[in-house]
Amino acid sequence: MPGELTVDGEALLRVSRVVNSAGDLETLIDRVLDELMEAFGYPHVSLMLAEESGERLVTLASRGYVIEGVGSEESLGEGLVGAAVKSRQVVSVGNLQRELRYAQAATRPQRVAERPMEERPAVQIPLPRLSEAESLLVAPLAVRGELVGALVIESREPLAFGRSDEVAVELIAQHLAARVIEVSLEDEEAAGRTRGDGDAGSAGPLSRFVFYQVDDSVFLDDEYLIRGVPGRILWRLLTEYSSTGRRDFSNRELRMSPWIGLPTLRDNLESRLILLRRRLDEKQTPVRIERTGRGRFSLVLDGPIDLLERDSP
Numbered sequence: 001m002p003g004e005l006t007v008d009g010e011a012l013l014r015v016s017r018v019v020n021s022a023g024d025l026e027t028l029i030d031r032v033l034d035e036l037m038e039a040f041g042y043p044h045v046s047l048m049l050a051e052e053s054g055e056r057l058v059t060l061a062s063r064g065y066v067i068e069g070v071g072s073e074e075s076l077g078e079g080l081v082g083a084a085v086k087s088r089q090v091v092s093v094g095n096l097q098r099e100l101r102y103a104q105a106a107t108r109p110q111r112v113a114e115r116p117m118e119e120r121p122a123v124q125i126p127l128p129r130l131s132e133a134e135s136l137l138v139a140p141l142a143v144r145g146e147l148v149g150a151l152v153i154e155s156r157e158p159l160a161f162g163r164s165d166e167v168a169v170e171l172i173a174q175h176l177a178a179r180v181i182e183v184s185l186e187d188e189e190a191a192g193r194t195r196g197d198g199d200a201g202s203a204g205p206l207s208r209f210v211f212y213q214v215d216d217s218v219f220l221d222d223e224y225l226i227r228g229v230p231g232r233i234l235w236r237l238l239t240e241y242s243s244t245g246r247r248d249f250s251n252r253e254l255r256m257s258p259w260i261g262l263p264t265l266r267d268n269l270e271s272r273l274i275l276l277r278r279r280l281d282e283k284q285t286p287v288r289i290e291r292t293g294r295g296r297f298s299l300v301l302d303g304p305i306d307l308l309e310r311d312s313p
Contacts, residue, residue: 011039012168019175025183025270032176033063040168042153046128048074048081049149049271052229052263057085057150060275062128069128070278071226084138085150090170093136094159125224135160139169141177148177184270204303207286211235214312220285230276232260235309237299238287242307251295273297 015035022028029047036045046062046069059072076086084091135155141148151173155161210219217227218234226234233254240246251269255262262269277289286302 008040008164008168011035012171014039015172016175019172019179022179022183025180026274028176028179028183029061029274032172033061036151036153036172037063040165042155044128044130044133044154046152047149048085048152049268049275050076050085050147052261052268054147057082058228058275059125059128060149060271061278065128065130067126067128068278068282069126070282071230071275072125072127074127080136081138081150081152085140085147088140088142088145088147090140090166090173091136091138092161092166094134094161096134096136097132130154130156132156134158137161137165137169139166139173141173141180143177143181148180151176180271184268204286204301206304206306208306208308209235209238210308210310212310212312220283223283225283225285226276226279229260229262230272230279233272234276234280234287236260237289238305238307241299241301242305247299247301248292249297249299251297 015032018031018035019028022031033045033047036042042064044062044064046065047060048057049060050056051058051073055076057074057076059069061070062068074082076082080091080093080096133154134157137151137153139151139153141150151169153161153169208221210222211217211231212219215227216229216231216235218225218231225231236254236257236259237249240249251273254260255269273289277291280288287305288300290298290300292298
């Protein structure tokens with residue numbers, strides 16, 4: 001019952017064991033989301049990571065939705081999720097549709113189509129959200145006040161999450177945030193540069209990639225793919241392949257690239273590579289990123305590529 005503090009110790013122990021045992025970031029994220037569904041019975045779960053700018057959250061993985069929504073964004077301070085994460089507080093809402101109706105009646109926000117052109121989002125990937133959700137539970141991931149991301153859990157049932165859920169998910173979020181940082185630092189050890197033979201990507205049709213400097217966004221044949229740090233990473237790999245035929249890379253060299261612009265401390269590179277890899281897979285692009293070892297990965301192409309760089313759309 002909502003309000004009763006009876007945490008499911010067995011379920012919490014299962015998730016804790018997963019967090020402690022996962023050897024790499026991608027396994028950690030996937031197994032935690034799986035356990036939140038299986039051990040706790042949460043039907044719709046997503047994990048979002050904080051962008052380097054500190055202004056947005058980006059979806060890295062989700063469970064239970066029609067679309068996974070990898071790469072979708074939510075601004076901090078906007079909406080229930082953004083406001084909860086910005087406050088660094090766990091937030092639970094049990095009658096979400098009623099709350100949304102009240103908020104809309106009070107604020108009457110402008111629709112996107114009514115905003116000035118310069119304020120409109122240039123690109124959007126749909127968030128993994130339930131349009132008819134009644135219950136929402138948001139738990140920020142933070143380490144010593146520094147935002148790492150957020151767990152977002154939804155249900156179609158009103159009052160689905162009680163005080164015990166808030167406590168359990170907050171504990172999981174704290175443990176997960178620390179482990180995300182730890183696993184990312186473990187991947188710092190990484191190997192040197194190697195060169196591919198340059199013979200990949202010749203069989204399939206030509207694919208045109210366009211990079212827009214205004215927001216570091218990458219488009220494939222006029223369709224939006226990714227932007228920000230993952231966009232710069234992808235463009236760096238594509239341009240290197242185009243000029244040298246090289247396909248094998250290391251995390252270390254990306255960290256050393258001033259153009260990519262990773263922060264000095266806790267750069268979250270591994271999580272950005274996971275996001276990029278999953279986005280490419282989700283869109284079934286002719287370019288893929290495959291992990292080949294600790295701190296190493298390879299660019300795989302199904303056909304030739306054409307690259308174009310522009311200031312703005």
